[in-house]
Amino acid sequence: MARKAKVERTTLETAVSLELNLDGSGRAALQSGVAFLDHMLTLWCRHGFFDLTLEAKGDLAVEPHHLVEDIGLCLGRAFHEALGDKAGIKRYGFSAVPMDDALVMAAVDLSGRPFLHYAMPLPPGPVGTLDPELFLEFWQAFVNEGRLNLHLKMEHGRNKHHLVEASFKAAARALSEAASKRGGYDGVLSTKGVLE
Numbered sequence: 087m088a089r090k091a092k093v094e095r096t097t098l099e100t101a102v103s104l105e106l107n108l109d110g111s112g113r114a115a116l117q118s119g120v121a122f123l124d125h126m127l128t129l130w131c132r133h134g135f136f137d138l139t140l141e142a143k144g145d146l147a148v149e150p151h152h153l154v155e156d157i158g159l160c161l162g163r164a165f166h167e168a169l170g171d172k173a174g175i176k177r178y179g180f181s182a183v184p185m186d187d188a189l190v191m192a193a194v195d196l197s198g199r200p201f202l203h204y205a206m207p208l209p210p211g212p213v214g215t216l217d218p219e220l221f222l223e224f225w226q227a228f229v230n231e232g233r234l235n236l237h238l239k240m241e242h243g244r245n246k247h248h249l250v251e252a253s254f255k256a257a258a259r260a261l262s263e264a265a266s267k268r269g270g271y272d273g274v275l276s277t278k279g280v281l282e
Contacts (some may be wrong), residue, residue, distance in 0.1 A: 093167070119153070123216070148216075238253050
């Protein structure tokens with residue numbers, strides 16, 4: 087059964103439409119108007135082997151906050167929906183990604199319980215054109231709607247671009263591992279019998 091989902095969200099501030107395939111080949115077709123976020127989501131797709139189509143518009147004349155958060159909400163919801171009943175998945179994933187001076191670790195539990203530990207103390211100043219705090223807002227929205235547990239931790243690094251890029255790559259690889267199927271067991275990996 088295809089693990090895909092389509093999500094749309096329209097408010098007075100934003101309009102987001104996306105389609106996600108968990109079992110893709112890393113293809114991304116993104117138009118959000120936030121170039122640096124598109125760059126991060128493109129590499130998230132490539133390193134997680136997810137296919138993502140995204141069209142989004144928002145009140146960028148005010149600032150990107152609303153749009154970045156709503157894209158995170160929609161992507162998290164799509165991830166959750168595409169997983170279905172989670173039968174046969176590994177549930178847990180871990181990745182440590184170096185990028186030049188930067189090293190970031192990600193750990194995931196597709197438990198059904200939202201929790202984010204975000205230990206990414208980025209140096210002051212924007213990343214591209216984005217305030218670094220928007221990445222926290224993105225991941226919090228993703229975790230809330232994805233109903234998953236995500237820990238992102240910067241081990242070391244100086245360059246903000248490298249650190250953020252390593253965090254998206256690490257998250258992608260950990261999510262991909264957690265969502266992958268394990269052989270020999272087709273039930274839900276929980277003594278409760280459910281992951282919700």
